Amino acid sequence: MMEGSVNLSGDVRQQIDDLIADYAHAIDDDRLEEWPNFFVEDCSYRIINRENHEKGRLVGVMDCSSRGMLQDRILALREANVYEPHCYRHMQSGTRIRLVEGDIHHVETAFTVVRTMQEGDMSVFCAGKFVDEITFEDGQPKFRQRVVVTDSNRIHTLIVIPI
Amino acid sequence: MNETTQIKWPDDGVSRIPYQIYTDPKNYEREQESIFRGPIWSFVGMGQEIENPGDYQTTYIGDTPVIVLRDLDGEVQVIVNRCAHRGNLVCISKEGTTEELTCVYHNWRYDLQGNLQSVAFGKGVGKTGGMPDDFDQSKHGLQRLRTETYAGLIFATFSDTVAPLGEWLGEEMRENIDRVVGRGMVLLGTYSQYMPNNWKLYMENVRDSYHASILHMFQATFRINRLSMKGGIKLSDNGWHHISYSIAETDREEDQYDSKKLRAVKDGYSLADPTLVKGWREFDCGTTLAIQSVYPNFVVQQITNSLALRLCLPKGPEECELLWWVFGTPEDTDEQRDIRIKQSNMIGPGGVISMEDGVVGGWIQRGTRRDQDKTTIVEMGGRDVASSTEGRATEVSIRGFWRGYRDCMGI
Numbered sequence A: 001m002m003e004g005s006v007n008l009s010g011d012v013r014q015q016i017d018d019l020i021a022d023y024a025h026a027i028d029d030d031r032l033e034e035w036p037n038f039f040v041e042d043c044s045y046r047i048i049n050r051e052n053h054e055k056g057r058l059v060g061v062m063d064c065s066s067r068g069m070l071q072d073r074i075l076a077l078r079e080a081n082v083y084e085p086h087c088y089r090h091m092q093s094g095t096r097i098r099l100v101e102g103d104i105h106h107v108e109t110a111f112t113v114v115r116t117m118q119e120g121d122m123s124v125f126c127a128g129k130f131v132d133e134i135t136f137e138d139g140q141p142k143f144r145q146r147v148v149v150t151d152s153n154r155i156h157t158l159i160v161i162p163i
Numbered sequence B: 001m002n003e004t005t006q007i008k009w010p011d012d013g014v015s016r017i018p019y020q021i022y023t024d025p026k027n028y029e030r031e032q033e034s035i036f037r038g039p040i041w042s043f044v045g046m047g048q049e050i051e052n053p054g055d056y057q058t059t060y061i062g063d064t065p066v067i068v069l070r071d072l073d074g075e076v077q078v079i080v081n082r083c084a085h086r087g088n089l090v091c092i093s094k095e096g097t098t099e100e101l102t103c104v105y106h107n108w109r110y111d112l113q114g115n116l117q118s119v120a121f122g123k124g125v126g127k128t129g130g131m132p133d134d135f136d137q138s139k140h141g142l143q144r145l146r147t148e149t150y151a152g153l154i155f156a157t158f159s160d161t162v163a164p165l166g167e168w169l170g171e172e173m174r175e176n177i178d179r180v181v182g183r184g185m186v187l188l189g190t191y192s193q194y195m196p197n198n199w200k201l202y203m204e205n206v207r208d209s210y211h212a213s214i215l216h217m218f219q220a221t222f223r224i225n226r227l228s229m230k231g232g233i234k235l236s237d238n239g240w241h242h243i244s245y246s247i248a249e250t251d252r253e254e255d256q257y258d259s260k261k262l263r264a265v266k267d268g269y270s271l272a273d274p275t276l277v278k279g280w281r282e283f284d285c286g287t288t289l290a291i292q293s294v295y296p297n298f299v300v301q302q303i304t305n306s307l308a309l310r311l312c313l314p315k316g317p318e319e320c321e322l323l324w325w326v327f328g329t330p331e332d333t334d335e336q337r338d339i340r341i342k343q344s345n346m347i348g349p350g351g352v353i354s355m356e357d358g359v360v361g362g363w364i365q366r367g368t369r370r371d372q373d374k375t376t377i378v379e380m381g382g383r384d385v386a387s388s389t390e391g392r393a394t395e396v397s398i399r400g401f402w403r404g405y406r407d408c409m410g411i
């Protein structure tokens, strides 16, 4: 069967596009405390490289299995972890809705993240795709699952800000 | 060796380390000869990753590319990944399965033990060209290294004189490997961390138990304290390998691991989801943490139930790449596997406990690039190299690393 995109009513499609864009802007604008709110309570967020993802392995470089764990990540980043200040810029394209199963929308989006360090060094930190399961809670789209599949196995230095 | 370009060690000990050792390109070249091709065994991969005859993976010893494979007789071989003809990489892929090693450039073919089998157009074309009559194929195979496997871990060496692997590791080091990987490994994930610092800065960090509760603030911030621990540092007889460990002193599982009973102190933050730090008493000996470094650049890790192997590859004087293998055991229940996955959040480049280890080396690299004649100070806990029952206020395992370094480098 050919992989394709599902045609959805303009409204739903627009809401999903907005969720994906709002998510990236929240991270890039350092509104990280908002990040957990893009997910339902019983959620899953994982950053894993393509090789592991394709081999069906489960361990990547971040793995949160509840909204509480997402909050803890951000609190740790603000209060505990030591790193050089830096920010991300997400470039996203080609969002497609692969499949709709009941309330779950399976969505994929390609991304590139450029990392800028405090002294100005810039690099392509990460490229890959988001593999999402999006659901609607009180009419609002939320991630039930977001798997960040990174093309490279390498993380340069460290990863503290979520992608 | 050219004495005039050799780094001059500041004294006859291992408590002063010259900054130059982290940047000097000539010293880097010498390390490749004297350490990575010297009297050491290098970890190159897991036997189970090349399970069947013909399976191979490519990796590095130091910065020399090598192929790790299982030959058609089922024997593990480690072969330098360089064609005898003009030096092309013989295996391009990271992994695969093959019945022979064929160089794509001019089609020289080798068997899986590295013996040269045929040379394309070796007899010429239409009676002209071809290799000279005295070209002896049997003398132009791939370079095959001495190889040994211990508890499923494959090691190789360029050295003809280094002791057999088990002896070289010594009993205490073998025991810890048996404990952590001896039950078998189920690979849960692999990844790499690329760092802007000399490889030795990372290996010092691995052996640096002094910084653990100071640089890494996650546990303190969230008041994750485990009570009644004792710990210490074991060094191999020559000081080259180390294990830093903690052992829970009580047998009552709840006392150490139940996240609900973690000590809460005012002003501390608490975890919204404390299942992150949930674990179980996995080892009868009560060991809750054991970081083992096998000289010079291999690490066997147990942090509660988070098990991993790490290999730090030099990538030029001022860069290195840390490869991680995160694993569980074949006996793990689903619940135990899930706990290991959760605990994987503590480690690696995104590890809430230890991400700082990826960045501090780069800061030292930047801090020490100037004033190359100056030195660091490594004398917490004395100036000698010997096992210690004090785990935190000592840098003895770092001194052990430099003992091994000076032994190998002859400086």
Ligand code: FES
Binding pocket: B083, B084, B085, B086, B087, B088, B103, B104, B105, B106, B107, B108
């Ligand atoms: S370089 Fe390998 S065959 Fe020529």
Ligand SMILES: [Fe+2]
Binding pocket: B205, B211, B212, B216, B354, B356, B357
């Ligand atoms: Fe550390």
